[in-house]
Amino acid sequence: MPVIDIHNHFFPRQWPDLAARYGTSNWPWIRHTEDGKAEIMVGDRFFRQIYSACWDAEVRLKEMDRDGVDMQVLSATPVLFAYDRPVEHALDCARLFNDAVLELCAQGKGRLKSLCQVPLQNIDASCNELSRCMRSGHLGVQIGNHVGAKNLDDPGIVTFLHHCADEGAAVLVHPWDMLGAERMSNYMMPWTVGMPAETQLGIVAMILGGAFDKLPATLRICFAHGGGSFAFLLGRLQNAWQHHPVAHGVCELPPRQYLNRFSVDSAVFDDRALQFVVGTMGAERVMLGSDYPFPLGEHRVGSLIRASSLTAGEKARLLGENATAFLGLPSAQTSTAASEQKSPIVPSDEQLTYSSYLKVPELLALQHPQSVPEHHDELLFIIVHQTYELWFRELLHDLDAVVANLQGAAANPTSRDEVYEAARLLRRCTEITRVLVEQFTILETMLPTHFMAFRAKLEPASGFQSEQFRELEFLCGLKDEKMLRYHRPTPEAHAQLERRLREPSLHDALFDALRSMGKLQVDGTATERERFDLRAHAILSLYRDERSNRDWIDVCERLTEFDALVVSWRLRHIQLVERVIGVRMGTGGSAGASYLKHTLDKKFFPELWEARTLLTE
Numbered sequence: 001m002p003v004i005d006i007h008n009h010f011f012p013r014q015w016p017d018l019a020a021r022y023g024t025s026n027w028p029w030i031r032h033t034e035d036g037k038a039e040i041m042v043g044d045r046f047f048r049q050i051y052s053a054c055w056d057a058e059v060r061l062k063e064m065d066r067d068g069v070d071m072q073v074l075s076a077t078p079v080l081f082a083y084d085r086p087v088e089h090a091l092d093c094a095r096l097f098n099d100a101v102l103e104l105c106a107q108g109k110g111r112l113k114s115l116c117q118v119p120l121q122n123i124d125a126s127c128n129e130l131s132r133c134m135r136s137g138h139l140g141v142q143i144g145n146h147v148g149a150k151n152l153d154d155p156g157i158v159t160f161l162h163h164c165a166d167e168g169a170a171v172l173v174h175p176w177d178m179l180g181a182e183r184m185s186n187y188m189m190p191w192t193v194g195m196p197a198e199t200q201l202g203i204v205a206m207i208l209g210g211a212f213d214k215l216p217a218t219l220r221i222c223f224a225h226g227g228g229s230f231a232f233l234l235g236r237l238q239n240a241w242q243h244h245p246v247a248h249g250v251c252e253l254p255p256r257q258y259l260n261r262f263s264v265d266s267a268v269f270d271d272r273a274l275q276f277v278v279g280t281m282g283a284e285r286v287m288l289g290s291d292y293p294f295p296l297g298e299h300r301v302g303s304l305i306r307a308s309s310l311t312a313g314e315k316a317r318l319l320g321e322n323a324t325a326f327l328g329l330p331s332a333q334t335s336t337a338a339s340e341q342k343s344p345i346v347p348s349d350e351q352l353t354y355s356s357y358l359k360v361p362e363l364l365a366l367q368h369p370q371s372v373p374e375h376h377d378e379l380l381f382i383i384v385h386q387t388y389e390l391w392f393r394e395l396l397h398d399l400d401a402v403v404a405n406l407q408g409a410a411a412n413p414t415s416r417d418e419v420y421e422a423a424r425l426l427r428r429c430t431e432i433t434r435v436l437v438e439q440f441t442i443l444e445t446m447l448p449t450h451f452m453a454f455r456a457k458l459e460p461a462s463g464f465q466s467e468q469f470r471e472l473e474f475l476c477g478l479k480d481e482k483m484l485r486y487h488r489p490t491p492e493a494h495a496q497l498e499r500r501l502r503e504p505s506l507h508d509a510l511f512d513a514l515r516s517m518g519k520l521q522v523d524g525t526a527t528e529r530e531r532f533d534l535r536a537h538a539i540l541s542l543y544r545d546e547r548s549n550r551d552w553i554d555v556c557e558r559l560t561e562f563d564a565l566v567v568s569w570r571l572r573h574i575q576l577v578e579r580v581i582g583v584r585m586g587t588g589g590s591a592g593a594s595y596l597k598h599t600l601d602k603k604f605f606p607e608l609w610e611a612r613t614l615l616t617e
C-alpha cells in the first residue's frame with residue numbers, strides 16, 4: 001500500500017506580479033534570497049520563509065524518498081485564496097496557481113498530484129474552475145473553512161460541495177483568515193489557536209447547519225490539522241445538542257452521528273492527540289497530512305504515525321489506504337486483481353452489454369443522409385442536430401423535475417430540500433446549455449458551399465419544427481400558441497405541445513412557490529402590467545434580504561443564468577446561420593436571420609431582469 005500525504009503545500013518558483021496585474025495591493029509575491037531559499041511577502045509584510053521543496057520537484061522527490069512517502073497531494077497556500085477580492089481577480093489567480101501546480105506535478109514521475117483552488121466567493125465561477133481542473137488532472141480542491149461571514153453550511157457553498165461530489169473531487173478544508181485577529185497578533189497565535197478553532201467551526205457549521213443532510217454521502221471531504229479542536233470538543237457539542245434546543249441547529253441527527261461523513265488529517269504533532277483523534281473519528285477517517293514543507297509542518301513526514309502506538313493495520317490505513325479511497329485512486333487490491341485478470345469478462349447472451357444497454361447499433365442506424373451521391377458533410381449536419389435533440393430531451397427531463405421541486409416547495413413552504421434540489425438541477429441545465437452554445441462551432445467547420453450541396457434536399461425541414469425546442473420554450477413559460485401550426489403534420493408532437501401549453505410552466509411554478517411562501521402579493525383586480533411589477537418586486541425583496549433567502553436567490557441566479565445562456569444560444573445560432581446562408585430565407589420559410597434576430601428579445605423570466613433594474617434604482 002503506498003504512503004500518501006494528502007496535506008502539503010507548494011509555491012511556484014515565480015509568478016506574475018499580482019498587485020500590478022490586478023491594480024490592488026497586498027498580494028503575495030516571492031523574494032528569492034540565498035540559493036534554494038525564498039521569502040513569501042504579502043505586500044510589504046514578511047509572511048513566511050520557504051525553501052526549494054516548494055517549487056522544485058527533484059528536491060521534493062528526494063525528501064519523499066528519505067521519508068518513505070510514495071505520493072504527495074499538493075495544494076496552494078490559503079494566503080492565495082483571495083476570497084475577499086473581486087471574483088475575476090480571485091479566479092485569475094486560482095487559474096495561475098492551478099496550472100502552475102500541474103506543471104510541477106508533471107515533473108513528479110507520477111508521485112505528485114494536486115488539489116486546485118477556486119474563487120469560493122462566487123459559486124458559479126468555482127464550479128466551472130473545479131470542473132476545468134478535474135478535466136486537467138487535479139484530484140480535487142482545497143477550500144478555506146469560510147468565505148467572510150459565510151460558513152460551510154452556506155447554501156452557495158453547499159451547492160459547490162455538491163458539485164464536488166458530482167465531479168468526484170476530493171475536498172480538503174483548510175482553516176484561514178482566522179478569527180479574533182485583534183487579540184492574536186503575537187506569538188503565532190493565529191496558527192496555534194485560531195486555526196484549530198476555525199477548523200472546528202467549519203465542521204460544526206456543516207453538521208448543525210444541515211449541510212451533511214443535504215449533501216450526498218459520496219462527498220469526500222477532509223479537514224486539516226486533525227480537524228482542529230473538533231474531536232476534543234465533540235462531547236461538549238453533543239451535550240449542548242442534547243440539552244439546549246437552541247444548540248440543535250437544523251441537522252437531523254445528533255452531531256456524533258455525522259462522524260462518518262468526513263475525515264481529518266494527522267497533522268496534530270503529538271502521539272496522544274493522534275490516538276485521541278483516531279479514537280474519536282475511527283482509523284478509517286484519519287489520513288497522513290504533514291503541512292510539508294513549511295516550518296510548522298512535520299519534518300520527517302509520516303514519523304508521527306509510524307512511531308505511534310496504533311496497530312499495524314491502523315497505521316496502514318492512516319498512511320495510505322484511507323487516502324487511496326479519499327482521492328478516488330485505484331486501490332492496490334483492485335489494481336492487482338485487475339492486472340491478474342487474464343481476460344475481460346465476456347457477458348452471457350442475457351446480460352446487458354455496453355452496446356445493448358445504450359442501444360448503440362440502433363443509434364448508429366439513425367443517420368440517413370439525403371444527398372445522392374452522399375455529401376461528406378451531411379453526416380455531420382445530421383449528427384449535430386441529433387445531439388442537440390438528445391440534450392433537449394435531457395433538459396426537458398431536468399426542467400420537469402425542477403418544476404416538480406418548486407411545486408413541492410410551494411406545498412411545503414418551510415422545507416428547503418426542494419429549493420436546494422431545484423437549484424442543483426438548474427445548475428445541470430445551465431451546464432448543458434453552455435455545451436449547446438459551444439457546439440455550434442463544430443458545424444461552423446462546414447463550408448457554406450458544402451451546405452449548399454445538400455441544402456435543397458432539406459426543404460421544408462427546419463429547426464422551426466423542432467418539437468422539443470418549442471416544448472422547452474413552453475415549459476419555461478414562453479407559450480406562443482401560433483407556433484403549433486408548424487407541428488400539424490406530426491399529430492403526436494402537436495398533442496404534446498398542446499399539453500405543455502395547458503400545464504403550469506417553470507415560470508408559473510416559481511411564482512406560485514413565492515406566493516405560497518407569502519413573498520408575492522396577489523391582487524385579482526390588477527392588470528397584467530401590475531402583476532408583472534408585483535412579481536418583479538417579489539424577486540427584489542428576496543435579494544434585499546440575502547441572509548434569509550440564500551436558497552431562493554440561488555434558484556433565481558440559476559434561472560437568470562439559464563435565461564442568459566438561451567439568449568447566447570439564439571445569438572450563436574444566428575451567427576451560424578449568417579455564416580452559412582447569409583441573409584437568405586430559411587428552409588422553414590421564414591425570413592431567415594432577420595426573423596431569428598427578433599427572437600433575441602425573448603426572455604423566460606423577465607421579472608428576474610426587471611428586479612435588477614429595480615435594485616439599482
Ligand code: HEM
Pocket residue numbers: 384385388389443451462463464465466469573576577580581585586587588589590591592593595596599
Ligand atoms: C447550417 C446550419 C443551420 C442553418 C443554416 C439554420 C438555419 C435556420 C433558419 C433560417 C431558421 C429560421 C426558420 C426557417 O426559416 O427555417 C432556423 C430556426 C431554427 N433552428 Fe436552425 N439552422 C442551422 C442549424 C441549427 C442547429 C444545429 C440547430 C440545433 C437544434 C438548429 C435549431 C433551430 C431551431 C430550434 C430553430 C427555431 C428557432 C426559433 O423559432 O426561435 N438550427 N434555423
